[in-house]
Amino acid sequence: MPDDQSPPPALPVRVPLVTAPLGMLGSLRAARRNVLEILPELAVKQPIVSGRMGIRWHMLMDPAAIRRVLLERVEDYPKSGVTKNLLRPVIGHSLFIAEGAHWRWQRRAVAPVFSHRHVTGLGPVMSAAADHACARVAAAGPGAVDMADEMVRATFEVISEITFSGGKSFDRDAVHRAIDGYIAAAARVSILDMLGAPDWIPRPARALSGPVVKRMKAVADDAIASRRASGQRGPAPDLLDLLLAAEDPEEHRRMSDAELADNLLTFIVAGHETTALTLGWALYLCAFDPAVQDRARAEARAALGERTATAADLPQLPYLRAIIDEALRLYPPAAIISRTAQVPDRLCGREVRAGDTVMLPIYALHRNRLLWDRPDAFDPDRFTDRKAVPRYAYLPFGDGPRVCIGASFAVQEAVIILATxxxxxxxxxxxxxxxxxxxxxxxxxEGGIWLRAEALS
Known part of the structure; x- marks a missing residue:
């Protein structure tokens, strides 16, 4: 068959975007089923899409406008009430939720916790989790394995170990069940959210999730109380040690026990879920494209030989890192970021009023035809030169002052486990x-990532 008549190469799974208005009830049903199903197809073809659904909203896919929201006018675009309503019951006024001065002092205090030195020092825990994941996959034999579930187990092992040093006060299974229970019960969009109802009006599902939240809070409270009472420290400081010692260098302020608990839960939830998802999608993509997988394996074996990957190996694993970057582009864990305009503004030449919702649909941004070549295709080589990627066209960790504080931790963990x-x-x-x-x-x-895993000699 002539080249110009060859069928296009297969594409990895993606979400079909909306081609016609859904209306209020249709949008609510879609959002409760899958939030990405409310994204219009125009969002991958245009720099901005606007509309009204109880409240006025704007979706931004223009890098300059996104830079304005996340960096230049960050104080005028705080996190939306919907985002805060979803997460505040679990993580309170932690670093992820807080605004203004309360956010700034926490960020200053916590920043040293995620320094390069501390993140590199956590590498052995990540390597051990990679080994344990390999043992479980090998034990499953050559049959089908849900690698999504395996990656959740691996990254939860890492976050629990570096949070509590394997302390007996921490029940991994209980916390994991509680996180999943809260997401299932309360983390779906309510019609009150879509109508722009005030935050103080209770959302029934979230109100009923109280027992789940109490169990999660109790784990963090008990761990903090136990550590303060015992004063025990391991041979190297874990995350709880570092947070207990964290101090804002400007105000010399330390976190109260309540603030410590909120931030611990933030790091537990964010520190394993997002990395597990990235790894699961990366493995799906490698299985989808055997040539990419073979190239990545050759790089890993050249660097590692028979041993497990470590943090020191990352400079020798650039293609593995590119696979992680491309997985984050195609399947960003935080696929939509939402802000609320506090003052009138203009974005992409369009009027924005105070109170409007400004959405950054990262899923659509990463597939926008104005910004990416073959945007739905899996191509790690697009990240061979990361400096060539427009900064505000690729935002798996956000950007600006509120860029994800654990980004380097997540990338290091993902590359170590994937390479191994x-x-x-x-x-x-x-x-x-x-x-x-x-x-x-x-x-x-949804449905897991079921792959056949063949052990190699």
């Missing part, structure tokens, strides 16, 4: 078991 797995196993897809990208709070693979 690919060096030891060949992953192939299970026919008819494609994952479905669904966003409730994060962008998850």
């Amino acid at each position: 797995l690919l060096a030891r196993f060949r992953f192939t897809p299970i026919p008819g078991r494609n994952p479905r990208p669904v966003m409730i709070l994060t962008l998850r693979p």
Whole structure:
């Protein structure tokens, strides 16, 4: 067949975007099923899309306008009430939720916790989790393995170990069940959210999730109380040690126990869920494209030989890092960021009024035809030169002052685990078991990521 008549290459799974208005009830049904289903197809073709659904809203896909919201006018665009309503019951007024001066002092205090030195020092915990994941996959034999579930177990092992040093006060399974329970019960959009109802009006599902939240809070409270009472420290400081010692260098202020608990839960939830999702999607993509997987395996084996990856190996694993970057582009865990305009403004030449919702649909931004070549294709080589990628066209961790504080931690963990797995196993897809990208709070693979894992000699 002539080249000009060859069928286009297959594309990895994606969400079909909306081509006609859904209306209020249709939008609510879609949002509760999968938030990404409310995104219009125009969002991957235009720099801005606006509308009204109870409140006025604007979706931004223009890098200059996004820079204005996230960097130049960040105080005028705080996190939306919907975002705060979803998360405040669990993480209170932690670093992720706080605004203004309360956010600034916490950020100054916590920043040293995620310094390069501390993140690199956590590498052995990540390497151990990679080894344990390999052992579980090998034990499952050559049959189908849900790698999404395996990656959740691996990253939860990391976050629990570096948070509590494996302390007996921490029940990993209980916290994991509580997180999933809260997301299932309360992290879906309410019609009150879509109508722009005030934050003080209770959302029934969130009000009923109280027992789940109490269990999560109790774990953090008990761990803090136990550590303060015992004063015990391990050979190296863990996250709880570092947070207990954290102090704002300007105000010399330290966190209260309540603030410590809120931030611990923030790091537990964000510190494992998002990295697990990235790894799961990366493995799906490697199985989808065997040539990419073979190239990545060759790089991993050249750097590692028979051993497990470590933090020191990252400079020798640029293609593995590019696969993680491309997985984050195609399936960003935080697929939509939402802000509320506090003052009138103009974005992309369009009027923005105080009170308008400004959405940054990262999923659509990363697939926008004005910004990316072959945007739905899996191509890690687009990140060979990361400096060539427009900064505000690629935002898996946000940007500006509120850029994700744990970004380097997440990337290091993902590369260590992915390199170790690919060096030891060949992953192939299970026919008819494609994952479905669904966003409730994060962008998850509905149905899991079922792959066949063949151990390599």
